[in-house]
Amino acid sequence: MTSSAALEPRDSAASAWNPTRYLVPRRPIDIALALALVSLPLAPFLNTFSPLGTALRVGIAAGVIVLILAGRIPLQRDLRGRGRWLILAFALFQLIPLLGAESVGYGLVQAVNWTMFMPLAFVAYDRRSQRTAVAFAAVSGVLLAVGAVLQALDVLGGTWAGFALSDGTPATRYTSFLLNPNDLGLWMLSLGVLLGLVTRGRELPARA
Numbered sequence: 066m067t068s069s070a071a072l073e074p075r076d077s078a079a080s081a082w083n084p085t086r087y088l089v090p091r092r093p094i095d096i097a098l099a100l101a102l103v104s105l106p107l108a109p110f111l112n113t114f115s116p117l118g119t120a121l122r123v124g125i126a127a128g129v130i131v132l133i134l135a136g137r138i139p140l141q142r143d144l145r146g147r148g149r150w151l152i153l154a155f156a157l158f159q160l161i162p163l164l165g166a167e168s169v170g171y172g173l174v175q176a177v178n179w180t181m182f183m184p185l186a187f188v189a190y191d192r193r194s195q196r197t198a199v200a201f202a203a204v205s206g207v208l209l210a211v212g213a214v215l216q217a218l219d220v221l222g223g224t225w226a227g228f229a230l231s232d233g234t235p236a237t238r239y240t241s242f243l244l245n246p247n248d249l250g251l252w253m254l255s256l257g258v259l260l261g262l263v264t265r266g267r268e269l270p271a272r273a
Contacts, residue, residue: 097125208242
């Protein structure tokens, strides 16, 4: 007779890799990650109807900062850890378009758009929050893929004309809900790298 204790490790390991567990975030850090990863690709499209997209992103970013200050989202112990200089360098890089912008207001908006979620880079992530991030990054990728398919079916506009093909016809550059083909390509490339790393580092279940 097999004891329940012997079955527990296998059951817990199987449930740990169940992606549906992480699609219902409950902790503050998981909720913040889910909202950020879903709102970022949709915000540009929402802005074509109203300032709702910007208000949504700013509200989520402000909520993250409030939760960090309140201690509900823990920070990493060593904020000067390896790789942090890349994040700070990216933030300083935003000063270049800020100085070259047509107006200070426009430059500030662009800088805020690129840096508002930077506090999440200094948060202490446990295994559950990491998997929540991967799950909702995949959700954002699916949403963007759906947007590109809708553009291919002429249901959704916003495509760009690309380089001319051999017959002189301009190539179609899809933008999905990001409204920019470069942003779409960067987002999907980052998602592919992330999922590739996760798949490569995933432990295979032990054979019975």
